[in-house]
Amino acid sequence: MAVFLGLVLRQWLGEGAIIITAGLLSCFLAFLLIESRNFGLGLFERQVKEVRSNYVQMEALIGVHATLKPSAPLPPTRFWAASPDLLRELITHIQRHRPRSVLEVSSGTSTVVIGLCLKQLGAGRVVALEHDPHYAGITRQAIIDHGLEGIATVVDAPLKEQVVNGHSYPWYDLSALALGSPADLLVVDGPPDTIRSMARYPALPLLAGHLAKGARVLLDDGGRSDERSIAHRWAAENPGSVLEFLPLEAGAWSLRLP
Ligand SMILES: C[S@@+](CC[C@H](N)C(=O)[O-])C[C@H]1O[C@@H](n2cnc3c(N)ncnc32)[C@H](O)[C@@H]1O
Known part of the structure; x- marks a missing residue:
């Protein structure tokens, strides 16, 4: 050339x-x-x-x-599941604050980790909402494999259209949810963000009645712009709450309710 x-x-x-x-x-x-x-x-x-x-x-x-x-291999971490640094954060929080009741929005590896931590402390229960029956079954088997029956429970909660502050969201059907006591810790890691923008926003407005005074809310995937907006909106809607960003692999927001 x-x-x-x-x-x-x-x-x-x-x-x-x-x-x-x-x-x-x-x-x-x-x-x-x-x-x-x-x-x-x-x-x-x-x-x-x-x-x-x-x-x-x-x-x-x-x-x-x-x-x-753990007496059995833990389910996978990262990718679809919580990253190890978030799981470590959950363990540290549970060891320090000893919640009696933990509520999770989505189920999986985190349900097993929280259950193991509560078992080790000798008190407390975790209830996880799951919209997908297939993954609900997989998490239930993992609960059995780790001897967590009676400590960790997966509740079938299919997504159904629900109106929150005048807007409609596909969100977990709460009709099968029964908590022994109000949750001291709420972990929000679902539904998938592909479902709708601000898909996880309904968690706090719709679960407020199930939370104890001063409860802690942890929102995973805090590095995403939707999750940032959701966390700030929750904080604005709950005056007196304390919002903190946790610089983890996927980022997370911690909100302490008043
Ligand atoms: C963002 S993931 C997080 C689930 C959970 N917080 C964890 O750490 O494993 C949310 C969804 O992944 C799905 N899931 C659960 N177990 C799974 C598995 N073994 N493989 C792939 N997806 C799974 C469930 O539908 C769950 O609601």
Whole structure:
């Protein structure tokens, strides 16, 4: 290509074409070198970030296992499930504040971890709402595998249209929910954000009647803009509450109700 360009230019410019072609070629090579260097640097930065992030999650996961000493393998963490750093945060909160009643919006690995923690402390129950019967079954089996019957319960709660502050949301049907005592800790990790914008907003307005005074609300995926809006809206609607962002892998919001 460069030789062809040189020959064409030579027709018009004579011997000067060699210098122009060589100059163009040098510019092109310099451009390629700079681009590949930038690409390599970007790749390296991403890899360093990923290695650091994996280390943080491994460290948290080791802490979770060392603290709870599960008698069966824990279900997977991360991706669809809570990340290890959120699970560690939950364990720390439960050990410090010893909630008697924990309510979860969605079920899975976190239900097992909370159940194990309550079992270790010798008091408390966790009830998880689950909209998907298939995953409700998987979590129920995990509860049995970890000997948590009587401590952890999954309640079938299909999503149904519900009106909250004049807007309609597909949200968990609460008709089968029966808590022994008002929840001191509410963990919100569903429904999936693909269902609707602000999909998790109804949790606090619709569950307020099931929460104890001064209850703590933990909202997972706090790094997402919807969850940020939801947390601030909850705080504004509950004057006297204290809102805090937890810088975890997926980010989380902690709201202490008055
Ligand atoms: C964001 S996930 C989080 C669930 C839970 N907080 C946890 O940490 O595992 C929410 C949904 O994932 C689904 N889920 C539960 N168990 C699952 C599994 N084993 N595999 C894939 N999805 C699952 C359930 O429908 C659940 O409501």
